[in-house]
Amino acid sequence: MAIVVMKFGGTSVADIGRIRSVARHVKREIDAKNQVAVVVSAMAGHTNQLVAWVREASLIHDAREYDAVVASGEQITAGLLAIVLQSMGIPARSWQGWQIPILTDAAHGAARIIDIKADELKARLAQGEVAVVTGFQGLEPKRNRISTLGRGGSDTSAVALAIALGADVCDIYTDVDGVYTTDPRIVPSARRLPRISYEEMLEMASLGSKVLQTRSVELAMVHRMRTRVLSSFTDPEALQPVRSGSEWQNIGTIVCDEEEIVESQVVSGIAYAKDEAKVTIMNVADKPGVAAAIFGPLAEANINVDMIVQNLSADGKYTDVTFTVNASDLPKTLEVLKNAREQIGYSEIKSSADVVKVSVIGVGMRSHAGVAAKMFKALAEKGINILAITTSEIKISVLIDAAYAELAVRTLHTLFGLDKD
């Protein structure tokens, strides 16, 4: 007997037929005497319609009202799934964020979960009732208003609920069957990873893999909540129910502690992100304070700067500074820099969105030197120019021309032995 949290995203609950399939996944766990809480997203496309209405009402709008409108989508799927489960003879009830409650801060539209009062849920789960919980939303208690966690927030809801319930696992059902060494659409020889460490998954998520939302991985990592990614499109009866302990069917990807991964490779995966833009500020004075003059105003405008490269000054007086921002922030970035021209002092600004960031990720890098050198050499041999580099303990990212993205990913995938046998 285990406590299981199962999360189903928008494509997994897109219509009543899909919701019935979700119910069969739940039934498998209930039949195995597991205690089950299900977290659901809105039907695919529904949230987009709600957001479109809000924008049509007013482009500038109260985030609290936005939240009240868009949170309605999950409310619908939660009720519908509860009804389908009941029709299959499984006791179930729907829970909205404010009913549990899932308490959040007041950052409407991107709220953070502060606490989940799970006592009643726990008691009902123990009695065999399935809790169908609306993902993506909570209650801001001071003003008694619905809050939402931002796009992809249902993953975070699921992990947070799993932690509050002391669940054995948080199963994230999605439209892919696990986490891959890289995007299989680009590299057909990409392999599903049976296990991946929290740290690696976090890098993958922040570096462009869309399988899990970054915040949900952070949360799972901090609380050591074992999280599994698997496909809701798998035949529900073909999966084995969750069992307490360490036996796991070789299906999906388990995100877990490094120690639980027996055979780990130096490099676990190659990620790439297309939504980068490069900005170069030409001929700024090469003196203390110039970085503050550039990045201060950007920070104030809430623009995240990722990679930064400062060229060596030829004459000791002037230099060029290159950095990357999210492509959607590029227009705002250029405006901020234009307004700060006097303080910064530069001759010209160049920018391009035709760049991608390719990253090599693996906890094994901690103990294996030479990964970076091997990577740079392989890229050079293919004639790929590196525009910028950032590294952390377990990843190396390079910025390259977008035209070389696929070549780079394939080259590195083979280089680090990730291709399927």
Next chain:
Amino acid sequence: MAIVVMKFGGTSVADIGRIRSVARHVKREIDAKNQVAVVVSAMAGHTNQLVAWVREASLIHDAREYDAVVASGEQITAGLLAIVLQSMGIPARSWQGWQIPILTDAAHGAARIIDIKADELKARLAQGEVAVVTGFQGLEPKRNRISTLGRGGSDTSAVALAIALGADVCDIYTDVDGVYTTDPRIVPSARRLPRISYEEMLEMASLGSKVLQTRSVELAMVHRMRTRVLSSFTDPEALQPVRSGSEWQNIGTIVCDEEEIVESQVVSGIAYAKDEAKVTIMNVADKPGVAAAIFGPLAEANINVDMIVQNLSADGKYTDVTFTVNASDLPKTLEVLKNAREQIGYSEIKSSADVVKVSVIGVGMRSHAGVAAKMFKALAEKGINILAITTSEIKISVLIDAAYAELAVRTLHTLFGLDKD
């Protein structure tokens, strides 16, 4: 300065364009320094979609889950209207039933409002903030679940809120411009009634006029809440804002105390209801207890019986009993009677849905005799056969063949001087 509750139905909030028009109606009242609470329905068609999903999920379903799903429609319009109002510079916030809260009993799907905790609402209204309230729904406090009041429940929400706020008027904006002496689609010479008494409106509502929901009129009558029916399609700026006291623009229909109606006629309106079905039980024993044998099982099956006629027995031994039920209850009625054949003892059952109930309504009947006689004579002169009759202090209803419905309504409309000049 007045306190005004404004209610807008589904066609009045069908899209963002219509919601903007609603906001202009609200602005007119706010500009006149009135305090405003707005009650909104779901966008037209939206609730039907939600109900269809629930039925697709399971024909037999938990009413609490049904309520959780269908209540989402009002949540959307309330948020959208709040956003539009804010974009016009009017302070506003949306309130869902559970946030106020509007407390109801546990009869999910057809709940009754028990109490509205309106203190915070009152305080915010006094500060000039518009409260945009979801109609049709409330909170069942014992289980902390969303309840709905049943179809048309938003009228009831509006009247109940007006009572809780001590409003000067409850303005019901709809797609017609008031209450008419009869259906203008049938009788083009029908007139808008500037005023109608609660009692008459209640009869009109229960006898087939769909302008106001019966329960909302009952509530308004008990609490003497002045309720006005007017069109949301009228140019918002063409209406005068509400003023405290007795000055009222001659627009819409005011539902109010009999005493407030200066020139009242004997008959105020002609209603007709098409959804009647007639059942005749042939040759039942003419002895005590037979009525109980017939109507007991029907009551147990929750079937409302309206008109009842028992023929005079020719031989003192056997008689026929005729009664009417709602047409949608006819199949169930016939089944119940078939099952009770032994207890009742009858030769045959005849039924027909080709009947209509035509009613003449007016508080003036209390003091004027002869209305019934005049009515029966006029119908007889047109060759219209009366199948059954029921009366109350202020109305006379007759059941006739459906083919004569329009002729009867037109004849009576002219007979009682209701035609336009």
